[in-house]
Amino acid sequence: QQQVKQSPQSLIVQKGGISIINCAYENTAFDYFPWYQQFPGKGPALLIAIRPDVSEKKEGRFTISFNKSAKQFSLHIMDSQPGDSATYFCAAREQGGKLIFGQGTELSVKP
Amino acid sequence: DTGVSQNPRHKITKRGQNVTFRCDPISEHNRLYWYRQTLGQGPEFLTYFQNEAQLEKSRLLSDRFSAERPKGSFSTLEIQRTEQGDSAMYLCASSLTGSEDQPQHFGDGTRLSIL
Numbered sequence: 346q347q348q349v350k351q352s353p354q355s356l357i358v359q360k361g362g363i364s365i366i367n368c369a370y371e372n373t374a375f376d377y378f379p380w381y382q383q384f385p386g387k388g389p390a391l392l393i394a395i396r397p398d399v400s401e402k403k404e405g406r407f408t409i410s411f412n413k414s415a416k417q418f419s420l421h422i423m424d425s426q427p428g429d430s431a432t433y434f435c436a437a438r439e440q441g442g443k444l445i446f447g448q449g450t451e452l453s454v455k456p
Numbered sequence: 457d458t459g460v461s462q463n464p465r466h467k468i469t470k471r472g473q474n475v476t477f478r479c480d481p482i483s484e485h486n487r488l489y490w491y492r493q494t495l496g497q498g499p500e501f502l503t504y505f506q507n508e509a510q511l512e513k514s515r516l517l518s519d520r521f522s523a524e525r526p527k528g529s530f531s532t533l534e535i536q537r538t539e540q541g542d543s544a545m546y547l548c549a550s551s552l553t554g555s556e557d558q559p560q561h562f563g564d565g566t567r568l569s570i571l
Contacts, residue, residue, distance in 0.1 A: 351498075377557060388460075388547055388562035389499065396557070434498050441512055442487060442551070444560060446498030 348372055349437050351447025358454050364422040366450045368435035371416065375437035379444070380409065380420050383432045392433075393420070425454045458482075460563035462548050468569045469538060476534045477566045481550030488531050489560060490523055492516065493545040505531060506553070535568075543570045 350369045358364045370378075377396055381389035395402045395409045395418065402409045408421040422429055432451050436444040461480040469475050481488050486507050491499035502521070503513045507528040517523075520539075525531040535542055545567050549560040 379559065381562075386564070388462075388549075388564045391559050391561065394557060394559060436498075442558070443489065443501040443504060443512065444491075444499070445501070449496070449498050 348445045349435060349447045351435050351450060353450060354448065355451045356453070358425045358452065360425065360427060360454055360456050362425050362454075364420075364425045364429070364452055364454070366420045366433055366435070366452075367417065368419065368447050369415075369417045370437050370445075372437070372439070372445075373416070374440060375445075376440055377438040378409070378411065378418050379436050379438070380407075381434045381436065381446075383434065383449075389434060422452075425452075427454045427456050430454050460548055460550055460561055462546075462563035462566050464566055465564065466567050466569070468571065470571050471538055471540060473538055474534065474536045475538060475568065476532055477546055477568075479531045479533070479548030479550075479563060481530070481548070482552075482561060485550035485552045485561075486528070487551045487553055487558070487560075488525055489549040489551075490531070490533055491547040491549065491562075493547055493565070494543075499547055502533075538568075538570050540570050543568055 379394035380392045382392045383389045406423045411418045435447040489504040490502040493499040505525040520536045523533045545565040547565045549562045551558045551560045
């Protein structure tokens with residue numbers, strides 16, 4: 346059972362463009378929604394996160410949009426750079442603390 | 457703050473052998489999580505500790521897997537009688553209850569390869 350569904354699986358964006366990654370969840374008891382960035386051979390690094398009572402959060406070039414009624418949230422990367430090329434994971438936290446991850450999106454930003 | 461540290465970074469072993477991994481969380485973080493990540497997939501939860509108490513275990517954690525956090529600081533994950541399907545990246549994360557949002561910070565993992 347896939348509790349958090351992420352799309353697309355891969356994404357190619359030109360430098361300076363906007364990268365958009367979408368996630369949908371099923372469990373309305375999730376209380377926190379982080380996004381992680383992962384480079385090859387490294388562990389996931391926390392990028393930005395949001396609580397379900399907030400509709401949008403922006404940190405620098407990264408923005409999370411959250412639609413509680415649709416049970417969907419998305420990551421927008423503005424002015425995408427080649428250094429942003431990585432795999433991105435959305436996640437949702439159960440109240441006990443464990444994270445449920447999406448399947449990941451491999452982003453490639455072309456110069 | 458030196459981050460979450462995991463050792464070894466890589467482990468290659470023959471099927472049927474036992475292996476043990478170590479995780480040192482961020483100091484003062486009272487929660488410690490273990491996840492497993494296979495190629496092309498997101499991390500999957502295995503188990504977590506609050507201080508020295510193991511509070512939850514996933515169904516993924518078969519009887520061959522055991523985790524400990526004896527003094528509420530570092531943790532070990534042992535896999536007995538390893539199988540081919542155990543090949544994966546084993547990730548450790550830590551967090552501090554009571555902090556805003558209690559974000560989980562991950563180490564760089566231990567990559568296990570079963571020959």
